[in-house]
Amino acid sequence: MxxxxxxxxxxxxxxxxxxxxxxxxxxxxxDGISFFKTPTQIMTENLDPTTRLRIGGLVVIDSIERQNEVLTFQITDNNMNLNISYKGVVPDLFKQGQGVVLEGYLTPNKLFVADSLLAKHDENYMPKEVADSLKDQGHWQGQTPPTND
Missing domain, CATH: 1.20.5 (Single alpha-helices involved in coiled-coils or other helix-helix interfaces)
Structure with missing residues (x-):
């Protein structure tokens, strides 16, 4: 050569x-990439259950239940609610009416099984998509939190 x-x-x-x-x-x-969605997008889109998702919204008042080590609750973008199941350490800031960001997978029956839960203490730390959705609908963190209808 x-x-x-x-x-x-x-x-x-x-x-x-x-x-x-x-x-x-x-x-x-x-595997580390997650796509951000709102509860309305998750409830209306046909998503692959193997896709890792990141969702955000406000914890619906009177929706939090704890059974053994599993925490179940609903989040909302003030348009639609989404049922959440989470097993793990719950942050101190997690409470009704506050913003949360979750990562996990959606089951075929539209239950979001989260493996990561981040609680946000005000809208300044909320994902832009959720904050924009709340602003568009006239709801904001400083107003009355969403209720469980």
Whole structure:
């Protein structure tokens, strides 16, 4: 092989290795990527149950129940409510009428099984999509919290 052929082979092998490395990184990151949705989007869209989701909304008043280690409650974007099931450590800031962000999976019967729960103490920390939805509907954190209808 001439020097030119060796250099060309080296470049091709390097590009192939780079492509494999990028593919491995993207595959590894795929499980960590979550798509943000509101309760209305989750209730109206046909979502794949294997898709990891991040949802946000306000905890509906009088919806919190604890059975053994499982916490169940509803969240709302003041348009639709979504049932949540969560097993894990509950943050001190978690309470009725406050904002939450959850990560997990949606079951076929529209129950969101969360494996991560973040409580927000005011709208300044609420995801932009949820805050915009609440503003559009005329509801805001400082107003009367949503009730369980």
């Amino acid at each position: 001439t020097r030119k052929q060796q250099r060309f082979t080296f470049i091709i092998v390097g590009l192939l290795l780079l492509g494999v490395a990028i593919a491995l990184i993207l595959t590894a990151m795929k």
